[in-house]
Amino acid sequence: MMPRPWWSPLSDACFGLIPRVPYARPDRADCQGIAVVAQGLSAAARPHGPTAFTDASFSIPCGCRTALIGPNGSGKSTLLRVLAGLVPAATGSVQVLGAPPQLGRARVAYLAQRPRLTDPFPLKLRRLVQMGTYAHHGWFEECHHGDEAVDRALHLLQLTELADRPVHTLSGGQLQRALLARATVQGAELLLLDEPYAALDQASRDIVEAFLFAPTANLTIVMATHDPADSQRFDRILELRQGALRTVHACAGHPHRHA
Amino acid sequence: MLEFLLEPLREPFFQRALLAVVLSALTCACLGAYVVLRRMAFLSTALTHSILPGVVGAILLGLSPYLGALTAALLTASGIAWLSARRGTSEDSAIGVMLSVMFAAGIALMSAAHAWRDFTGLLFGSVVSVGATDLLIIGLTSGGILFTLRVLHKELELAAFDEEYAELIGARPAWLRAVLLILVALGAVACVRLVGALLTTALFVIPSATGVLLGRTLPQVMGWGIACALFGGISGLYLSYHCTGVPSGAGIVLCCAGPYLVARLRAPRG
Numbered sequence: 223m224m225p226r227p228w229w230s231p232l233s234d235a236c237f238g239l240i241p242r243v244p245y246a247r248p249d250r251a252d253c254q255g256i257a258v259v260a261q262g263l264s265a266a267a268r269p270h271g272p273t274a275f276t277d278a279s280f281s282i283p284c285g286c287r288t289a290l291i292g293p294n295g296s297g298k299s300t301l302l303r304v305l306a307g308l309v310p311a312a313t314g315s316v317q318v319l320g321a322p323p324q325l326g327r328a329r330v331a332y333l334a335q336r337p338r339l340t341d342p343f344p345l346k347l348r349r350l351v352q353m354g355t356y357a358h359h360g361w362f363e364e365c366h367h368g369d370e371a372v373d374r375a376l377h378l379l380q381l382t383e384l385a386d387r388p389v390h391t392l393s394g395g396q397l398q399r400a401l402l403a404r405a406t407v408q409g410a411e412l413l414l415l416d417e418p419y420a421a422l423d424q425a426s427r428d429i430v431e432a433f434l435f436a437p438t439a440n441l442t443i444v445m446a447t448h449d450p451a452d453s454q455r456f457d458r459i460l461e462l463r464q465g466a467l468r469t470v471h472a473c474a475g476h477p478h479r480h481a
Numbered sequence: 482m483l484e485f486l487l488e489p490l491r492e493p494f495f496q497r498a499l500l501a502v503v504l505s506a507l508t509c510a511c512l513g514a515y516v517v518l519r520r521m522a523f524l525s526t527a528l529t530h531s532i533l534p535g536v537v538g539a540i541l542l543g544l545s546p547y548l549g550a551l552t553a554a555l556l557t558a559s560g561i562a563w564l565s566a567r568r569g570t571s572e573d574s575a576i577g578v579m580l581s582v583m584f585a586a587g588i589a590l591m592s593a594a595h596a597w598r599d600f601t602g603l604l605f606g607s608v609v610s611v612g613a614t615d616l617l618i619i620g621l622t623s624g625g626i627l628f629t630l631r632v633l634h635k636e637l638e639l640a641a642f643d644e645e646y647a648e649l650i651g652a653r654p655a656w657l658r659a660v661l662l663i664l665v666a667l668g669a670v671a672c673v674r675l676v677g678a679l680l681t682t683a684l685f686v687i688p689s690a691t692g693v694l695l696g697r698t699l700p701q702v703m704g705w706g707i708a709c710a711l712f713g714g715i716s717g718l719y720l721s722y723h724c725t726g727v728p729s730g731a732g733i734v735l736c737c738a739g740p741y742l743v744a745r746l747r748a749p750r751g
Contacts (some may be wrong), residue, residue: 357651
């Protein structure tokens with residue numbers, strides 16, 4: 223628990239006077255067991271840029287762990303950014319958790335390959351993880367809640383000892399784990415991960431894998447990866463090659479599995 | 482020594498300037514933390530310098546200088562946004578273009594009015610120039626800015642640290658950036674009497690740069706920034722009072738630089 227300053231009751235009272243406005247409309251979409259469904263999807267990485275991939279059609283059930291593979295420049299990152307709502311689809315249709323991709327959905331979390339964080343920034347790791355609760359709050363609202371969720375997430379990703387460290391003193395792997403912890407605190411059901419292992423050493427990677435592939439974790443994962451050794455762990459493999467979604471291996475018969 | 486400190490306090494103009502400097506220090510240090518962390522120091526320089534043609538134009542036309550200053554600052558901010566929206570012009574060069582064009586316009590207007598002397602207070606600040614109306618305007622502006630910063634604290638912090646996550650959860654980082662620019666323009670307008678158009682940017686940058694060296698969380702950065710700005714502002718006013726001829730803006734900036742240098746030399750690395 224963080225100590226509360228003496229003036230906080232006063233500050234809370236002032237905040238109580240301001241109406242609360244959510245960042246986005248509440249997300250009540252029912253996905254009926256399908257996390258992602260895309261039909262004839264194409265998109266460009268940046269507006270007016272070349273198309274990154276075309277005519278991708280696939281579906282991912284809830285609880286399914288999906289690997290997105292393919293060489294550099296094949297459009298993996300763009301596909302993930304389309305699902306996150308950061309990049310608009312050029313053609314085709316896509317539904318994410320029962321609604322078109324859009325910003326402001328607490329149920330979807332996205333981790334960029336190279337997170338663009340302001341560095342240095344006076345922020346402790348604990349506060350970074352706590353930012354995950356913002357998605358459930360809105361404008362003009364102070365947030366002190368979520369201490370238990372933050373503690374749990376820190377413990378899950380083995381960051382408890384680092385909680386008071388300034389963010390800019392963390393290693394790349396520790397930071398990546400912190401961002402995953404933030405996604406956990408956000409309560410995301412669908413994790414869109416862009417090469418999350420790229421900055422990790424073996425120890426960090428073990429922690430992250432244990433978290434992502436825990437049989438008890440009720441997560442749907444779409445992960446861009448280059449690691450062929452990994453493919454055993456996934457339920458489903460989508461391959462992007464030369465801008466087209468070529469093969470879809472659905473590996474049935476794995477122990478943990480989909481709805 | 483005591484007389485050195487107490488004598489100016491008997492002058493009503495000095496009391497007003499003192500109150501104005503305290504308000505400005507609070508506002509500029511809190512706002513400056515975001516300016517420094519988001520690396521907008523050059524942008525804030527452009528906004529504060531561009532006040533010049535606005536104020537000169539307003540005085541020549543017989544309008545309120547505050548209105549002219551605010552118009553000019555907002556014009557500069559939107560001009561920078563418009564220029565850098567096109568491919569091929571980086572924000573950096575857009576700022577450079579707007580800064581020099583607006584400042585040149587200010588100099589042209591001043592020369593046209595044949596009144597260089599009357600405008601030195603505007604360029605470098607002046608202790609004697611803070612009237613009761615100015616104090617009221619400074620008070621209202623500071624109150625508004627501090628209230629906005631407090632209310633949007635968590636969003637501004639998030640957008641300054643991780644713009645993409647702010648976008649993902651729908652917290653509109655582009656709006657927040659625009660809000661911050663408007664606040665900087667307002668803050669610059671409020672400080673112009675005291676510190677002058679040329680030096681206002683220092684009040685945003687120097688205390689907060691000190692704060693960034695010493696603080697480990699954003700409130701700590703702001704706290705150290707306020708301490709530095711208060712020290713620099715008050716001692717600068719005394720300097721300007723006792724050394725006749727030193728404009729208050731120059732005094733304040735020089736006195737702010739002291740704590741910054743000490744912090745820079747003493748701060749632990751890393």
